[in-house]
Every structure is written in C-alpha cells, then in structure tokens.
Amino acid sequence: MKLFLTKCLYLFIIMLMIDPLFYLFISYQQKHIYDNRLQNAIDGKCNSDILILGSSRAARNIIAKQMEDSLHKKCFNLSYPGSNLDFHVFVLETYLQKNKKPETILLTMDDSLSLKQNESLNFRNDVLYPLAHLKYINDRMVENNENPFISKYMYTFRAEKSMFKITSQAIASTDTLWPCGSMPIVFTKPDYSFAYNPNDTSYSTVGEQPQLVESLKRIISICKKNNIRLVFVFPPNFKNHNPSFEKRIRNLAGTEIPFMIHNQNEGRYKDSTYYYDMGHLTLRGARIFTNELVSYLRTSH
C-alpha cells in the first residue's frame, strides 16, 4: 500500500510540475485568436462613447465606423454572432470593469427569439476558451459548467481539445471583423431562397426563459445604475416588423427606455438584394440602416 500511495503521490507531483506549462500554452492561444475584442475589453482597450451589443444582427447590420465618422464619437461594436442575452450581460459587465462608461448602449433585439431558448443563440463559451488562463474568465466557465471546479487551482483542467488542433483555424467567409468591431457581409448567402413574410404579427410568451428575461432586466438596471443611455434597436428583417414582440419588450423595459425601430416604409428593406439572408443585411443594406440609426441618435437626444 505504501508503494502504491507513493506512486500516486509521484504522479500528482509530476502533474503539478507540468501544470504551469498549460498556463503558457493557453496564454499562447490568446495571441492567435482571430477575434480579440473580448481580450481588449478585459484589458480596457475598448473605450467608446457608443457601444453596440447584440448578436449577429448587431454585428452585421450596424457599422460602428460609419457611426463614428458621422457622429464624431467613438463607437465600438461588441456584438457576437450567435450570442444570447446572458452573453450580452457578461460582455457588458466585462466592458464596464476597465473601460470608460459609454454614453449610449445600443442593444439590438433578435426578433421573437431574444427571450426564448433556441439553438442559434447561446452563451458563447467558445469565445471564452482562449482566455481561460485568466481567473475572471475561468470563474465564469466554472459557473457555466464548462470547466470543472478543480480548474480554479490547476491550469491543466482549463485546456480544451480545440486548442490542440494542428491545422490553423479556418476563417469563414462570414468572419469579416473590422477594427470597429462590426462584421458586415458583402454577399448574399449562396443557394438561398428569399420569401418575404408580411404576416408575422403575433408573439407568445410561451417558451420564454426566465433567465433570459432576467438578463434583459439586468442590462436595463446596469445602464440605469451607471447613468448610461440604453436604446433598444430593431433592425430590419426580410419580413414585416413584429409589433407584438415590440410590445412585449416595451412591457419589460418600461416607458423610459427609447426604442429605435427601422423605417418600415423603406422600400430597400423589402428588396432581397440588400440581404445576406432573411435576418441579416449585406454591407449595402447595413450602410442604409446605420444611416438611419445615426439620424435617430442625432435627433433623439
């Protein structure tokens, strides 16, 4: 038994000795990531007057650089495709830790999906993987059950198999990150058939996730507490604007928070050539919508 326990102890000591190498390995990952916006936010390098939050509909449809040039205010797009409200809260809290408070936050809503569990919107744990050597990030990953509790004490348990890919990470044609944080697309989705839907008018609260509703309320309360102007933004889809969903968000947001809804009489929003797919504009369309947003921000103050 003594020999057995001694060998177990040796194994543990060897693992402890190897552990710092994992710290180096994971921090090396961080230098090779394509999208380093979150790292910049953690490091306090994202200071902006207008901050854009949301999922792909914010990342693709709002061009922060265009807003900055028009409004002469620093704008940054910190939206992540496929992210949900939980992730937006995390991004906002991370941003506020080391960056100056923005004057305005534009929070983009995903039509009908924002408050519901769905496959396309998630907490983007994959964005956190390359930053797992940071305590703050790892703590969140433990909270999300992405990393085990023991990873708080051993870097070995923060490693993830995607970090060991021999081939370099393929960059998709939709990975179009601009320095301003926006990710516009210049082409229409290949082999995609568009069908304009003018009849989407209803919204049911059935299936709403209480946690996502709470996240929405949390964003409102963080902005209120920090005296930040929050604007809910509804970009166009290749369908009509859904007034029932807007009403639901208004009920949750209260009367004080302004809503910016795209111009429903704009004919180009009904032209599929301005779209990548039903939910995302191409760069041409995004420029039109961003102009509209700029006008709104100029006049609404």
Next chain:
Amino acid sequence: MLFNSFEFLLFLPVVFLLYWFVFNRSLRLQNALILTASYFFYGWWSWKFMGLLMLSTLLDYIYGFFVFSKNRNKAKFFLWLSIINNLGVLAVFKYYNFFAEQFQHGFEAIGLNINPVFLDVALPVGISFYTFHGMSYVFDIYRGQQKPVRNFVDYAVFVSFFPLLVAGPIERANHLLPQVQQPRYFRYEQALDGCRLMLWGMFKKVVIADGLAETVNHIFNNYQQLDGFTLFIGAIAFSFQIYGDFSGYSDIALGTAKLFGFELLSNFKFPYFSRDLAEFWRRWHISLSSWFRDYLYIPLGGSKSGLFKSIRNTFIIFLVSGFWHGASWNFIIWGLIHACGFLPLLMLQKNRKHVTDIVAQDRKFPNVKEWVQMISTFCFVTFAWIFFRSETLQQAFGFISQMVGSTLKNPSQFLHLHGGKSAFIYIIPLVLTDWYLRRDARKLKMTQLTFVRWIIYLLLIYLCIVHLSAEQQFIYFQF
C-alpha cells in the same frame, strides 16, 4: 455519478482511503462502507429511485430463503414470484409505454380509438442490470448452485456494488458473493492493474467514444443530406463509438473493483477481431450473453433438442437480447438481424468453431482468410448497429437506403463535416493495443521500461483531461 465526472474523481479516493485505512479492521465494516458508498453513488443520480433499488434488493434477498426450500413446489412458486417481481419492475419502468403505444396502434388499425394512460416517469438508471443480478441469485439457489446469504449487507453489496451498479458487467452470485464474504487484502499488482484498466477505459470512453459521438450524431441526424460514403463512415464510426463507450465503461468498472480487492467478470474480449458472428457474441457484452445462455437458452433446451428447437431458441435469445436493450422496434430488429446471421452457423454446426482459439493464434498477423472473416463479421455487425443507433425504424431504413442508393456524389463531403474527425486518429492505437493484447489482456502493462510506461500514462491522462470538457453519459446507462 458518472465515472467520467469530477465528482467521481473525488469520490473514489475518499472511499478508497476509508476502505483500506479506517474500515479495514473488519470485513463487515468494509462491506457496510461499500454498500453506503454504492447507495451514495446511485443516489447522486437520483435519490428518488434508490428506494426501488433497495426494495428490489430486499425482495430477492427474502425470496432466496423461500426458494432454498426442500419443498420443490414452494421453491418453484417463490422462484416465479421473484421472476414476476423483477420482470414486473422492468415492465413498468421500461416497457409499459411501448406496449401501451403498440396497443393503441393495434386498435387504431381496426378502427378503434383508445387512449391508454402513458407513464411520465424516467427510466431508473441500471434497472436492467440490478434486476438481472437479483434474478441470477434466485435462479442459482433454485438450481442448487448457491446457498442463500444470511447477511443482508453482503447480498446488497453483490447487487449494488457501485462499479457495476449502473451498466454492469452483470455479475453471477457464485462469482461475486464469495469475494464479498471473504476477507480482501490490498495487493499492489492488483491495484496497479486496476489503475491501468481505469485509465485505458477512460481513454476509450472520453477520447474515442465521445470524440466520435460528435461526428456520428451529425451524420445520423442529417443522413438525408449526406452521400453514401459519409454514411458508411458514420456507421463504422458508431461501431467504434459504442465499443469505446461500453468496453471503456467495463474497463473502468473492472479497474475500480480491483482497487477494492474484487475481480469482476470480463465483459469484452476484443470482439471486432471475431471471425464469425458466434465468436463475436462470445466476445461482446459477455456477461449479458452468458446470462441469457445460462438462464434462458439452456433451460429452453439449448442446441441439444433438435434443429427446430435450436433455431427457435436462437431466435428467442436474440430477440430477448434486443428487447433487453430498449423498448423499441429498432432493438428488436437489431436482435433479429443477429439471429439471422447466426442461423447459417447453427445449421452448418459451425457456431462453436472458434471457442478456444483467437485470431492469428501463433502469428503476428492474420492470414488472408482471417482478414476476410474478420472484415465480413465487422461489416455485418456494423450494418446491424445502424438499427441500434437509429431512433426510429424509418430513420434506419432511410439511412441504409441513402447509404446504398446514393452515388458517391461528393466523397469529400465527409472531410468537410464540422468537428470530431480527430477522434478517428485514436482508433489506430485502440486497434493496435487490442491486437497486442488479444492473447492476454493482462499485458496492459505494455512495456517493462518504467520511464516509457510513465510517459504513456501521462499522455493518456492528459488526453483524457483535455477531452473531458463536458461530461457525456455512457450509452449503456439508458438500458
């Protein structure tokens, strides 16, 4: 609690240390600790169903005394009571909804609409395993091969020993109970063997099976859009996934038991090196197939009561085996396919051709004939796995027709699948290691060079840790 969870990583050393250092003064204390730990292990998944496990254990313990009676009528009565009790539990929790649905469909077919009550209850983990433990105990007593155990704790340890509680191997009373009742001593080599087995099992589960699961799930869920070649690869990948998953679990179970001084029945003996289907079933899930052989096939007459009865018994055993895996037509068809594959061997009396030997017995590599035999057996088994993996019969037939019917439109489609392909690389060391061990599984030590051995251990440990990003349940937990 899952073997591939961090809870188990804490649980095991704590129980190990208590077992050998605190409770080592008496066998009774050690068994009481094992039973407590086993119930804790099970209760971690669901405290609710622990009552069912305890009740099932208690009833078979009591039946054991009655079945031991010299009055054969009384013994027979209580034997049947035990069978009804165990199968009844299985029927309610595992099969009730299936039968209710079949009745509903049957009545609909003749124009009658009935609305049977469906049970909204989860399948208790390990139910198919611990009920079979209990039944084998009562059967063995009835057949005079086992005496009833006086000490309830000893019997409860036999039924609920945590390494085998939720997914086997299905132990026999006359194999495990004597080990429970005799003092156990710590043996360094046994414990080390146990650790090696656990590590190798963990590698098979976490790195190979879970790695392949990503690709397999994608291929089976989107088979309509994929070409025949990709589906073929998907079917092969599932063959290795289920082998890695289940044999990995069995290895961890056997290894864990060794740490506590127990030797469990071996459940896998390199089944994909089988040269025919009969050999495959002597090497795959051995504890289940031997259970059915001893308690169903032989009592029905086995292969010694004429050709017709042999064929009938073969079909019964394979259909029951399929149904044991789950209440679904898929599993029944899976069993039927194996029965049909077994039939020619039975009729030509070649089903016992490879009982004692192993492929390439005295050689390093198989000869051409053996290659052909192994590959054809593997292909047959892989074909049957399609039914096992599919969620519905429609999906299985759709998968096969797409696999066979679609031309190789785009053979590179497989290469463009998202993620999970790296796991295919690990199949190579798995096959090579299995080939190396095929004559003697105890050679898992691999090399006498300590330094090399430690490097291999560390490599396996780190591969497991890195791949253990999210716990994946074992496939056989659902049975």
